[in-house]
Amino acid sequence: MCGIVGLFLKNPKLEPQLGSLLSGMLVTMTDRGPDSAGFAIYGSGNAGVKLTLRATGRAVLSEAVAALEGELGRGVEVVERDTHAVIGVPEEAETRVRAWLAANHPEIDVVSVGRVMEIYKEVGLPGEVAERFDLAGMHGTHGIGHTRMATESAVTTNGAHPFSTGADECLVHNGSLSNHNGLRRVLQREGLRFATQNDTEVAAGYLSWRMREGDSLKQALEAGLRDLDGFFTFVVGTRTGFAVLRDPIACKPAVMAETDDYVAFGSEYRALVGLPGIAAARVFEPEPATVYAWERH
Incomplete structure (x- = not known):
C-alpha cells in the first residue's frame, strides 16, 4: 500500500504555490506510506x-x-x-x-x-522528507509525489519513488508488476541500465524506451497495457506533460480533480481537499485501462 499525488498546473499564476500545494497533498498520504517519500518538481530550466x-x-x-x-x-x-x-x-x-x-x-x-526536472527522495515520514528538502518553497509547473510502504523489499532510499530513466521523465507507482525481471532483461539488451531491483524502475525504463523509439507518452502507456503484467496505478511526468494510467482491473484506489486552473491526482480524495477551488472541481475516478494525459505548450 502506497500513496500517490500529482498536480499539473494550467494557470501560471499558481506556479509559485506548486511546492506548498504538493507538500500538503504528500503529507496527507502519510498513513499509506510512512517509511519513505519522494517527489519530482518540474521548475525552472x-x-x-x-x-x-x-x-x-x-x-x-x-x-x-x-x-x-x-x-x-x-x-x-x-x-x-x-x-x-x-x-x-x-x-x-x-x-x-x-x-x-x-x-x-x-x-x-x-x-x-x-x-527542468529535479527529484528528491529519502527514508522517513513524508512530512519530514518534504521539510528536509523545503518542498513547500519550490516553484514549478507540475509535480508528482509518492509515499512508500515497503511490503516486498527493504526500507531504503533506493526503493523510494519517483524513478527516472530518461531526461525529464519520471514515474510513481502503486501496485506490483509480475513480469518485471524478464522485461528488465529485454530492456537491458536495448541499452537501458537500472540502479535497483525495483519493479517501478523497470516500468519507468519501459516508458522511456517506448518514447525513445518514437511513441508519444500516451502511446507508450497504451503499449504498457499490453506489455506490463500486474496491477498498477501510474502517474508519469515529462518535461511538458502529466499522465495517469490504471491497469484493466484497477484495484488500487485513485481519484482526480480538474478545474480551469489545474489537474490533480490522489490515491484518496482527502489528498485533494486543500487545493484551491476544489469544491467546484470536476472530481472523478479514472477509468481502468484508460490513459489520461495533459500537456503544457
Whole structure:
C-alpha cells in the first residue's frame, strides 16, 4: 500500500504555490506510506542540463562538486538541499560528468537528469522528507509525489519513488508488476541500465524506451497495457506533460480533480481537499485501462 499525488498546473499564476500545494497533498498520504517519500518538481530550466545527485550528506557532495569543477576547468552551478544537490552543466558535458562521477565518486547516485526536472527522495515520514528538502518553497509547473510502504523489499532510499530513466521523465507507482525481471532483461539488451531491483524502475525504463523509439507518452502507456503484467496505478511526468494510467482491473484506489486552473491526482480524495477551488472541481475516478494525459505548450 502506497500513496500517490500529482498536480499539473494550467494557470501560471499558481506556479509559485506548486511546492506548498504538493507538500500538503504528500503529507496527507502519510498513513499509506510512512517509511519513505519522494517527489519530482518540474521548475525552472537553464541553458544546459540539471543533474540531481544524492549522497550520505552535504560534505560528500561539496567535495565532489569542488573536484568536478577542477576536472571541467570551470565553475558548476549548484543548489544543495540536505542529502541532494542539483548541479547545472552544459549539455555537451553531461556524459563526461556522469562518467567522472561513476569513476571518482561511486557513492554518489545520479537521481535524475533533465532541463527542468529535479527529484528528491529519502527514508522517513513524508512530512519530514518534504521539510528536509523545503518542498513547500519550490516553484514549478507540475509535480508528482509518492509515499512508500515497503511490503516486498527493504526500507531504503533506493526503493523510494519517483524513478527516472530518461531526461525529464519520471514515474510513481502503486501496485506490483509480475513480469518485471524478464522485461528488465529485454530492456537491458536495448541499452537501458537500472540502479535497483525495483519493479517501478523497470516500468519507468519501459516508458522511456517506448518514447525513445518514437511513441508519444500516451502511446507508450497504451503499449504498457499490453506489455506490463500486474496491477498498477501510474502517474508519469515529462518535461511538458502529466499522465495517469490504471491497469484493466484497477484495484488500487485513485481519484482526480480538474478545474480551469489545474489537474490533480490522489490515491484518496482527502489528498485533494486543500487545493484551491476544489469544491467546484470536476472530481472523478479514472477509468481502468484508460490513459489520461495533459500537456503544457
